[in-house]
Amino acid sequence: MDASNVATRLWVGAAPPLDRPLPTFDTLVLCAEEIQPDRLAFEGLVIRCPLPDAELSNAELTRALLASRAVADALARGDRVLVTCHMGLNRSALVAALALARLTRMSARDLILHIRLRRHPGALSNPYFQHILQQLVGSGRRH
Numbered sequence: 001m002d003a004s005n006v007a008t009r010l011w012v013g014a015a016p017p018l019d020r021p022l023p024t025f026d027t028l029v030l031c032a033e034e035i036q037p038d039r040l041a042f043e044g045l046v047i048r049c050p051l052p053d054a055e056l057s058n059a060e061l062t063r064a065l066l067a068s069r070a071v072a073d074a075l076a077r078g079d080r081v082l083v084t085c086h087m088g089l090n091r092s093a094l095v096a097a098l099a100l101a102r103l104t105r106m107s108a109r110d111l112i113l114h115i116r117l118r119r120h121p122g123a124l125s126n127p128y129f130q131h132i133l134q135q136l137v138g139s140g141r142r143h
Helices: 058-077 092-105 106-117 127-136
Strands: 002-007 010-013 026-030 043-051 080-086
Touching: 002 043, 002 092, 002 106, 010 092, 026 058, 026 092, 043 058, 043 092, 058 080, 058 092, 080 092, 092 106, 092 127, 106 127
Parallel strands: 010 080, 026 043, 026 080
Antiparallel strands: 002 010
């Protein structure tokens, strides 16, 4: 399986195997709109967040934000979370970065660099997703 550990208990990856359990993970997030099977062998919590790899509508952005909140909550509970999309580079990385923004003080720039370092240099290459992070996270959360 093509997945990278990007933070404690958080992985970002490509399309997961659908025909077998993934005992390493407690929560699975499906971010590819084209990979939303009716049935999965995965036995943990499944969060469906179908997104296009393009500009997001308001409803799709809301979906990404809600999924990121669920991921942050799962991580806070101690769950091991796998966030996926087709290639594991943009949609899954966006949701993971938004979740990390909820849990850290990282800036949008730092989130992008961190995900690229831990996942792949081409991660979060979608300029629109970079813009979303800059608009929502900016220079980081203030506690």
